[in-house]
Structure formats: structure tokens, C-alpha cells
Amino acid sequence: xxxxxxxxxxxxxxxxxxxxxxxxxxxxxxxxxxxxxxxxxxxxxxxxxxxxxxxxxxxxxxxxxxxxxxxxxxxxxxxxxxxxxxxxxxxxxxxxxxxxxxxxxxxxxxxxxxxxxxxxxxxxxxxxxxxxxxxxxxxxxxxxxxxxx
Numbered sequence: 001x002x003x004x005x006x007x008x009x010x011x012x013x014x015x016x017x018x019x020x021x022x023x024x025x026x027x028x029x030x031x032x033x034x035x036x037x038x039x040x041x042x043x044x045x046x047x048x049x050x051x052x053x054x055x056x057x058x059x060x061x062x063x064x065x066x067x068x069x070x071x072x073x074x075x076x077x078x079x080x081x082x083x084x085x086x087x088x089x090x091x092x093x094x095x096x097x098x099x100x101x102x103x104x105x106x107x108x109x110x111x112x113x114x115x116x117x118x119x120x121x122x123x124x125x126x127x128x129x130x131x132x133x134x135x136x137x138x139x140x141x142x143x144x145x146x147x148x149x
Contacts, residue, residue, distance in 0.1 A: 019088075023100050026085065027092030035089050042085050073121065095147075102143040109136050 030038040054061060067075075084104075091100045113132055119125035 019104075020097050020101055022085075023088045023092040023097045026089040027097075030089040031093055035086065038089050039082070039086050042089075043082070046081075099143075099146055102146040106136075106140050106143045109139055 026038055026042060029041070032038075033041070051061070054064065088100055088104070091103075095103075113128050113136060115121065115123060116126035116132075117128040
């Protein structure tokens with residue numbers, strides 16, 4: 001794996017760990033203050049951190065206003081993030097972090113296969129052969145096992 005790919009894989013692993021912690025923490029917060037209130041709190045904190053990172057990296061908010069000039073489909077990232085946070089906040093305490101992550105990954109993997117296959121959202125098309133389909137099937141079977149208590 002090249003240096004850039006190693007960094008990408010490492011950051012993805014860290015994000016996976018952060019996602020599991022997020023499920024547990026957001027679930028507990030949702031239990032205490034309500035799912036929607038916890039979601040709103042997370043959105044405000046995320047926005048604040050995002051602006052601070054932007055300021056730290058660019059030293060200004062220049063370019064931030066150009067987001068409104070981009071194609072509407074590019075705004076789906078924010079909507080998808082909202083769906084993820086709302087869902088994990090609700091699902092985490094009910095089915096547990098392991099089941100939440102397992103089901104989340106099946107959905108994510110299935111969607112990724114479609115995005116790869118058709119090159120959606122301006123990405124390069126990536127062939128989807130039997131190894132990827134088999135991997136998705138194995139992940140689905142593993143998820144079914146995880147869901148059995």
C-alpha cells in the first residue's frame with residue numbers, strides 16, 4: 001500500500017473506532033435528553049468544529065460561501081450525516097453498538113458497491129466482481145448472526 005493509501009486506511013480505521021464510540025455516547029445522550037435534542041447538539045458541535053478546522057487550515061472562511069454555488073446533489077453529504085447521527089442515536093441503545101455497526105456496514109457496503117459499479121457522484125467506475133459480491137453476502141450473513149441474541 002502506498003503512503004497515501006496507508007494514511008487513508010489508517011484514518012478510516014480511526015473513523016471506525018470513533019463511529020462506535022459515537023454510537024455509545026450519542027445513544028446515552030439521546031436517552032437522557034431525547035434523540036432529536038441529542039442530534040441537534042451534535043450538529044451544533046460538529047458545525048463549530050468544522051468551522052474551527054476550516055479557520056485553522058485556511059486562516060479564513062474564504063470559499064465557504066461558494067458551497068451554495070455547487071450542484072444540489074453535493075449537499076447530500078450533510079443530509080446523509082444527519083440520517084447517520086439520528087439513526088445511531090436511536091438504534092445504539094436499543095440494539096447495541098455491535099448490531100448497529102453490523103447493520104450500518106451492510107447498508108454502507110451495499111451502497112458502496114452500487115456507487116462503485118455506476119461511478120455515481122462523479123467517482124470513477126470500479127468493476128464489481130464476484131469477490132465483492134461474496135464479501136457483501138458474507139457480511140450480511142455475519143450481520144444476521146450478530147443480530148441473534
